[in-house]
Amino acid sequence: MIKIEDYYPRATFQKMKAFADQHETPFVVIDTETISKAYDDLRGSFEFAKIYYAVKANPAVEIIDLLKDKGSSFDIASIYELDKVMSRGVGPERISYGNTIKKSKDIRYFFEKGVRLFATDSEADLRNIAKAAPGSKVYVRILTEGSTTADWPLSRKFGCQTDMAMDLLILARQLGLEPYGISFHVGSQQRDISVWDAAIAKVKVIFERLKEEDGIVLKMINMGGGFPANYIAKTNDLETYAAEIIRFLKEDFGDELPEIILEPGRSLIANAGILVSEVVLVSRKSRTAVERWVYADVGKFSGLIETMDEAIKFPIWTEKKGEMEEVVIAGPTCDSADIMYENYRYGLPLNLAAGDRLYWLSTGAYTTSYSAVEFNGFPPLKAYYI
Ligand SMILES: *Cc1c(COP(=O)(O)O)cnc(C)c1O
Secondary structure (H helix, E strand, C coil), X not given: CCCHHHCCCHHHHXXXXXXXXXXXXXXXXXXXXXXXXXXXXXXXXXXXXXXXXXXXHCCCHHHHHHHHHCCCEEEECCHHHHHHHHHCCCCHHHXXXXXXXXXXXXXXXXXXXXXXXXXXXXXXXXXXHHXXXXXXXXXXXXXXXXXXXXXXXXXXXXXXXXXXXXXXXXHHHHCCCEEEEEECCCCEEECCCHHHHHHHHHHHXXXXXXXXXXXXXXXXXXXXXXXCCXXXXXXXXXXXXXXXXHHHHHHHHCCCCCEEEECCCHHHHHHHXXXXXXXXXXXCCCCCCCCEEEEECCCHHHCCHHHXXXXXXXXXXXXXXXXEEEEEEECCXXXXXXXXEEEEEEEEECCCCCCCEEEEECCCCCCHHHCCCCHHHCCCCEEEEC
């Protein structure tokens, strides 16, 4: 049985629940104070770092405004995110174009808007940047280990090997760009802190070799995201992550650290949200079947795509009490991919019935932005920011 106190302070949950009680499901309710506090905690843990919020985690204007006012910068992946963030009054000096997969005309668009900081991981993209955004700062994303210990790996599609990273930074200088630094992302919801150690050690090698062999002095390390949210699988707390990562940095770079950038998404937002849903149907597949199927009014296509391969196991809470039994949990659409949990067996009370509410905890990040527009006619997931 999920204990609410493990996930939310009592007063916060009561406030969110009182709001939820007034609204028809399904929707996400997001407590902005929790985001504010998560930002402050990260700020406090990494005093020397610059924070670039990864907008894809939740692009709501309420969140952009809040983080803008707190002094955050923004990691942006598309011209659409750029327009949205700049329309809220964020200046281009607070923006990094962090996507390594981009069209030449989109690079030009960013440049014309004043953005001067670009990620890359390939020669073709780097040459595009040199043409469309001349003189800009570039940082190269490297591949890291850690895909087996991250619940939502990001480390294979993006990044290049160390040797290529060095070649690209040398080429950047030849092309009139400023070779600025190195980035990595150890995978989202990364549960193994030691993968940062290996990544930082790789960065150190690149910094040293470029300086000694090519006279290129890099100035920045972008450590990406990967910091944890609270799901069913426990992680260390943020202070432990910070203490360890700072120790790794100091071991390799001493007290004179380069500029450090963090790009949190999940860890800032997830814990601020509760996805409130309703049971549509409870059924069994045969007279003797031991397991029940619980169908909710939300699913893979309405915000829960991170249940793909059961990667993220959201804590699910209900007010119903009593004897628990294993269930399969599925969504409401006519697609058999729309099953959230089948292998990992959740327990839900035997007396759970249609109309009862299921509360999906820690669902502030990667839910609204992943929701389909009109699959089976279901509208996109609603969100309220309180
Ligand atoms: C998605 C993404 C992030 C955010 O990662 P989290 O694990 O959600 O904190 C940061 N940087 C880049 C480049 C990303 O693509």
